[in-house]
Amino acid sequence: MEISSAQLIAIFIVSGIAGMGSVLDELQTHRPLIACTLTGAILGDMTTGIIIGGTLEMIALGWMNIGAAMAPDAALASTISTILVIAGHQSIGAGIAIAMPLAAAGQVLTILCRTITVFFQHRADGFAKDGNLRGIDICHLGALVLQGLRVAIPTILVAMYIGTGAVQSMLDAIPPVVTGGLQVAGGFIVVVGYAMVINMMQANYLMPFFFLGFVIAAFTNFNLVAFGVIGLVLAIVYIQLNPKYSKPAVASAPSGNANNGNDDDLDDDLDD
Amino acid sequence: MKKLTKSDFFWTFIRSNFLQGSWNMERMQALGFCFGMIPIIKKLYTGDERKEALKRHLEFYNTHPFVTAPIIGVVAALEEQKANGKDISDGVINGIKVGMMGPLAGVGDPIFWGTLRPITASLGASFALGGSLFGPILFFVLFNLVRLLVRWYGIKYGYTKGTDIVSDVAGNALQKITEGASILGLFVMGALVNKWTTVNIPVVISTIHKQDGTTVVTTVQTILNQLMPGLIPLLLTFLCIKLMKKKVNPIWIIFGLFAVGILGYWTGILGK
Numbered sequence: 001m002e003i004s005s006a007q008l009i010a011i012f013i014v015s016g017i018a019g020m021g022s023v024l025d026e027l028q029t030h031r032p033l034i035a036c037t038l039t040g041a042i043l044g045d046m047t048t049g050i051i052i053g054g055t056l057e058m059i060a061l062g063w064m065n066i067g068a069a070m071a072p073d074a075a076l077a078s079t080i081s082t083i084l085v086i087a088g089h090q091s092i093g094a095g096i097a098i099a100m101p102l103a104a105a106g107q108v109l110t111i112l113c114r115t116i117t118v119f120f121q122h123r124a125d126g127f128a129k130d131g132n133l134r135g136i137d138i139c140h141l142g143a144l145v146l147q148g149l150r151v152a153i154p155t156i157l158v159a160m161y162i163g164t165g166a167v168q169s170m171l172d173a174i175p176p177v178v179t180g181g182l183q184v185a186g187g188f189i190v191v192v193g194y195a196m197v198i199n200m201m202q203a204n205y206l207m208p209f210f211f212l213g214f215v216i217a218a219f220t221n222f223n224l225v226a227f228g229v230i231g232l233v234l235a236i237v238y239i240q241l242n243p244k245y246s247k248p249a250v251a252s253a254p255s256g257n258a259n260n261g262n263d264d265d266l267d268d269d270l271d272d
Numbered sequence: 273m274k275k276l277t278k279s280d281f282f283w284t285f286i287r288s289n290f291l292q293g294s295w296n297m298e299r300m301q302a303l304g305f306c307f308g309m310i311p312i313i314k315k316l317y318t319g320d321e322r323k324e325a326l327k328r329h330l331e332f333y334n335t336h337p338f339v340t341a342p343i344i345g346v347v348a349a350l351e352e353q354k355a356n357g358k359d360i361s362d363g364v365i366n367g368i369k370v371g372m373m374g375p376l377a378g379v380g381d382p383i384f385w386g387t388l389r390p391i392t393a394s395l396g397a398s399f400a401l402g403g404s405l406f407g408p409i410l411f412f413v414l415f416n417l418v419r420l421l422v423r424w425y426g427i428k429y430g431y432t433k434g435t436d437i438v439s440d441v442a443g444n445a446l447q448k449i450t451e452g453a454s455i456l457g458l459f460v461m462g463a464l465v466n467k468w469t470t471v472n473i474p475v476v477i478s479t480i481h482k483q484d485g486t487t488v489v490t491t492v493q494t495i496l497n498q499l500m501p502g503l504i505p506l507l508l509t510f511l512c513i514k515l516m517k518k519k520v521n522p523i524w525i526i527f528g529l530f531a532v533g534i535l536g537y538w539t540g541i542l543g544k
Contacts, residue, residue: 024292025337028389028415033396037408047403054400054407057393058468059526064385067334067377068300072523100530104523117296121330124294124303128326131319133310136326140307144293177538184542185533187470188505192525194461195512197386201454209455213462218501224395224460231459235452242451245444 001087002163003043010042011079012156018075019151020144022110025065032056035078043086052082055096059189060103062196070114073106079155087162090171097182109150117143209234274316274355276348281431283311285424288344291337300334305369308340312348316355325351328362335373336380341423343372345430379450387457388418394464469505474543 003011014035021029028034032053040049056078063071077099085095120143127135161167198210212234213227222230239245291304306329313325335343347369354360396411473492480488496503508529515525536542 020293023295024290026289026292026419028412031393031411033393033400033408033411037400037405046405050400050405050408051403054397057397057400057411061390061393061464062522064381064389066381066385068297072526097530100523100526107523111297114295115297117294118298120294121296121299121303124306125327125330128306128330129323131323131326133314133326136303136306136310140290140294140303142294143296143303144290147293178534180544181534181537181542182530183533184472184537184544185530187472187544188508189526189529189533190469191465191505191509192512192522192529193390194465194509195516195525196522197390197457197461198509199513199516200386201382201458203451203454203458206451206454206458210458210462213459213464214466214502214506215462215500217463217466222463224391224398224463227460227463228391228395228456231456234459235455238455239448239452245448 001043001089003087003159007042008156008159011039011083011159012152014038014042015075015079015155016148016152018079019148022073022075022106022151023113023144023147030073030075030078032060032074032078035075036082039079039082040086043083045086048086048092049082052085052092052095053078055092055186056081056099059096059099059186059193061190062193062200063103064196064200066200070107070110072100072103073110073151074103075151076106076109076154077103079151080158083155083159083162084171087159088167088171091179091183093183093186094171094174094179096186097179106151109154110147113147113150116146274352276312276315276352276431280311280315281348281427284308284344284348285341285427287311288340288423288427291340299330299332301337301340302330302333305333305340305344306330308344309347309351312351316351321355324362328365331366331369333369333373335377336384338384338419338422339376339380339426340373341426342430342433343369343376345427345432346372346434347430348427349431349434375446379446382450382457383453384419387453387460389415390457390464391460394460394468465505465509466502469502469508471504471508472543473504473541475541 018030018035018038021027021031021035029038032055033050034053036049036053036056037046038049040046040052043049056074060072060074060077063074065071080102081095081099084090084098085092090098120139124136124139127133127139158167209231213231216222216230217227287310288308291301291308293307294303295301296303306326309325309329313322313329317325329347347365350360350365350368354365392411392414395414396407396409398407399410400407471493473496475492476489477492477495478490480490482488512522512525516522533542537544
């Protein structure tokens with residue numbers, strides 16, 4: 001599929017926003033659900049974009065930046081794999097498979113950019129010495145633009161050459177056993193994301209709740225909203241019953257009517 | 273008497289959405305924090321005092337991006353008092369900043385990255401897998417609504433609480449919220465491990481031809497499903513957790529699982 005120049009400009013902007021999103025981690029424009037949907041919309045097939053986004057989102061569920069540890073880059077993976085599927089006529093399974101090395105490459109590029117921005121930080125020190133507020137603004141936003149270009153440039157290159165034979169024949173050369181196998185792996189690759197989330201919680205003593213969720217899901221057809229409500233109820237009940245939280249409250253309760261004191265504790269817990 | 277106004281806080285709120293724009297390997301979110309503080313610094317200080325304030329907020333800083341809001345609020349309260357002649361040293365302001373960023377990151381990571389995003393994203397993805405635009409929109413709106421409320425009221429809360437917030441962090445209100453969020457997150461994660469993974473082992477164990485002409489094929493997967501649906505994904509999740517505890521990069525685990533998928537598909541042990 002030939003991509004028009006208007007589409008190229010739109011892709012450049014959207015992938016730039018996704019790139020900025022991946023460092024800001026605020027609006028979530030770098031998440032597959034958003035980035036794939038927007039890229040798909042530009043290419044004239046939003047539905048496919050949404051499906052790729054949903055599939056990729058499941059894989060990326062646990063990808064997060066914590067402290068100085070950087071997640072695989074969802075932005076680059078989302079934009080390029082959507083282009084490959086829609087404009088490059090690949091299957092969604094193949095698109096997801098290609099997204100993984102792209103996420104790894106994006107991670108490396110992010111680290112590179114975050115090293116380069118040390119320079120912006122030092123430049124800002126200089127502006128602070130002069131009391132130059134505008135200079136500090138420019139340093140900060142300049143670094144942000146750099147992160148946007150980090151995704152926008154590779155994406156636009158793929159978009160420009162997708163119509164030519166080179167990219168196409170490269171993609172066609174992938175044997176079916178690989179694409180089929182990748183599709184199989186796509187069914188359970190999400191466990192990596194779950195593992196990341198569980199690891200981050202670092203609360204082994206709360207693991208019974210994980211198993212409870214697992215077993216209920218195994219033998220019922222509840223949807224996610226139901227699980228959310230049950231989980232919330234469990235959390236509230238646990239906090240209310242936990243002696244860890246009621247002891248200090250009892251100790252600090254005013255010496256007076258004992259019954260009133262108890263009521264207040266319960267009320268406090270409910271308020272929390 | 274210098275007094276911060278609603279418009280100062282509004283612009284700080286807007287700017288704080290760009291906290292991580294210049295995230296760098298040396299001082300992480302330092303420049304971003306200073307960028308957010310600029311409306312306040314501009315209002316309170318001129319000349320050399322302004323230069324000092326800029327320098328003060330270019331020191332090392334890193335926390336979960338959303339919980340920066342209450343920290344900004346507290347710091348704003350301190351800066352306001354300092355600008356009005358109260359004897360507050362640079363060390364006190366930076367000490368409170370650094371003292372809050374650690375514990376609050378510990379609260380923000382499980383709540384936002386561990387609970388809010390996986391749950392809203394998987395809810396959105398469940399609709400997106402069917403090609404519905406409702407999925408991405410649901411995720412975007414839900415997540416950002418919570419995020420913006422946390423940011424806006426966080427700054428206000430921090431400002432009114434001033435330095436008191438430091439003792440609140442030590443109290444058990446935040447601990448309750450964190451623990452509750454962990455329970456909810458783990459519970460839903462358990463359900464997801466079961467519901468949203470597909471492993472199929474189509475290896476045939478027995479084929480029985482019944483008298484009425486039908487055949488009953490028993491595969492490894494049928495037996496596993498009778499035992500407990502989702503058992504293999506559960507074991508895989510724990511394998512991933514184990515590997516991550518040994519500091520294996522998640523992207524390598526992803527590649528490893530892709531290799532397992534291709535190998536399994538090729539040998540016929542794993543099916544689509």
